[in-house]
Amino acid sequence: MTKEKxxxxxxxxxxxxxxxxxxxxxxxxxxxxxxxxxxxVMELEDAMDGVELDVTKAGKSVKELxxxxxxxxx
Numbered sequence: 001m002t003k004e005k006x007x008x009x010x011x012x013x014x015x016x017x018x019x020x021x022x023x024x025x026x027x028x029x030x031x032x033x034x035x036x037x038x039x040x041v042m043e044l045e046d047a048m049d050g051v052e053l054d055v056t057k058a059g060k061s062v063k064e065l066x067x068x069x070x071x072x073x074x
Contacts, residue, residue: 023063
């Protein structure tokens with residue numbers, strides 16, 4: 001999954017413009033609480049054809065999340 005797709009999913013969920021999200025954007029910057037983070041993870045999993053993600057390993061920024069997803073996709 002590409003960084004652009006991750007940003008698109010986050011932006012759609014948060015109803016913000018994708019240009020507001022960068023590699024350095026943290027989930028705290030986006031005001032994602034644990035419930036919101038889990039909902040975003042479920043959307044990402046759906047986009048990845050059901051590949052399961054561990055929200056505790058997703059990191060704290062968009063870049064860390066993309067790196068995590070890239071790592072598990074091989």
